[in-house]
Amino acid sequence: MSMDAAAIDWASVRADFPLLTRQVHGKPLIYFDSANTGQKPACVISATDDFYRHHNANVSRAVHALGSEATEAYEGARSKLARFFNVRSDELILCSGTTFAINLVAYSWALPRLQPGDRILVTRMEHHANIVPWQLIAQRTGATLKVAELLPDGALDLPALYAAMTPDVKVLALAHTSNVLGTVNPVAHLCKEARKRGIITLIDGSQAAPHMPVDITALDCDFYAITGHKMCGPTGTGALWARREHIDAMPPFLGGGEMIKEVRFDGTVFNEGPHKFEAGTPNIAGFVGLGAAVDYLSQLGMAHIEAREQALLAYLTEALHGIDGLHIFGRAPRKAAVVSFAIDGTHSHDLATLLDLEGVAVRSGQHCAHPLLQWLGVGTTCRASLAFYNTHEEIDAFIVALHKVRKLLG
Structure with missing residues (x-):
């Protein structure tokens, strides 16, 4: 092309x-x-339809042909997303979308770590999905929210934001692109400044991933959340990218099947990597469709x-x-x-x-x-x-x- x-x-x-x-x-x-x-696009609809017509089975729980095909298709979608965003597959947690992804970070990373006196820095332009989870965590930990304000044109007031990155700020939660204003934030630069100060960064990529090239590795953030249905994919799909060090250190968010290695009544050994956070039967057909959507967007x-x-x-x-x-x-x-x-x-x-x-x-x-x-x-x-x-x-x-x-x- x-x-x-x-x-x-x-x-x-x-x-x-x-x-x-x-x-x-x-x-x-x-x-x-x-x-x-x-x-x-028709290719996404066809991929989802084809899975249900010809390959429908659960993932990672059967050695029969259908089970193997379903697992291969599901993990294939993870690999496609990883290439699309220039990250490693074992750092990509598949989930229902950005809202789930942000809640996962809030409850699994922030809840065990934040303390009274800590601050969570968000911006005035955030979607509720990047505000409410942090409010809930703040209530449970004694941390408080701090809000970075905007300029009259809807851009971030960058000097004020840098000044707000004080030692008590532990997390910066920021939209890559505003769903109301359309503002595209200088995420790579902001993550660099936050990293200098020891601040963990979570980027809401819902409105960026469908509309521009996104190289998560180049952004140098700690967490990046995306929603599949805004990327021409099926609803109920999305992903959280997390640095491997965070994945290893975070406890599971939900318990159940697939996120375990061994269960005993006196204790459970959890699965490795992203699967630790993927309890239960996922939206397999949806992710097959999302994989087709990623192929389609990549081709364009x-x-x-x-x-x-x-x-x-x-x-x-x-x-x-x-x-x-x-x-x-x-x-x-x-x-x-x-x-x-x-x-x-x-x-x-x-x-x-x-x-x-x-x-x-x-x-x-x-x-x-x-x-x-x-x-x-x-x-x-x-x-x-x-x-x-x-x-x-x-x-x-x-x-x-x-x-x-x-x-x-x-």
Whole structure:
């Protein structure tokens, strides 16, 4: 494939996604909610279907052919993810997604270690999944949360963040990319500064992994969490990358089958490495699908995907300037293809409901980021989030729909 993203036949790529051909309320679907969940290419749907039709069995618990095939497919997905993120397979814990991954770190790494007087540093832009687990751990350990604030454009206030990295801070929990503002944070630099100070770093990669190249090894963080369903994969899939030293030192988060070597009533010997944290039957078919999604994204090239989405973002942002009374939240110098906005005199839920009648799917509400919305001074926003399978023509139709809805709402 050409190294030039402009040379890719994006219309052909779009045709890989069956759902995008449907209509909603008699109008062609315009799906601008990929920050919520990504659509699935036919190869992912086929891979999941094929597993259930031809290979369905449990993993690591049978010597028969189906069991071996299931285990090979499941571990194959782990290997694909490891290559995709440039990490070792034995440092990649498969789980249901970022929310589980962050809770795993909070309960298995932080709970046994944090003490009264310790601080957990988060930022104003965090998703609830990177706030609430830390609050729960703080309540149980006597630690407290510290919040790093933002600049008016939605970028991190870096001098203030560095100043907040005081000796009492033990953990920095940070979004790679904001799900509301689209801000892409300078994660590698922040992790370097945190490491100098002996601060453990956890990066929420939910909104970064689907949209740009991510080399976790180069970031030099301690933990990195991803969600599969935002990466064109099935729901209920994701992973936590952790440094091997942390994996070895952390106790299991859940107990049950697969995470053990030997169980006796007087004690249990736990499994090695990532399997220690993978109790019970996993979402095997889902991970087979996620492996297919990783293959698909790799074939397109994440740099190509990022370039395509940046072109769409620039086009959408310019087009929105023509809507009277519309305000965009988040104008950091580097941002992903996420545009949160509000229109004077209209409620975001009303706006999203009327846009849906025009076939346009956007998100409305607080986007699991209540503290950020409070800081922005708004109750709710609409969010249009793009992916590489969207088109300039869809943006044109979206703008027409916005003008129409704007008039209806007065």
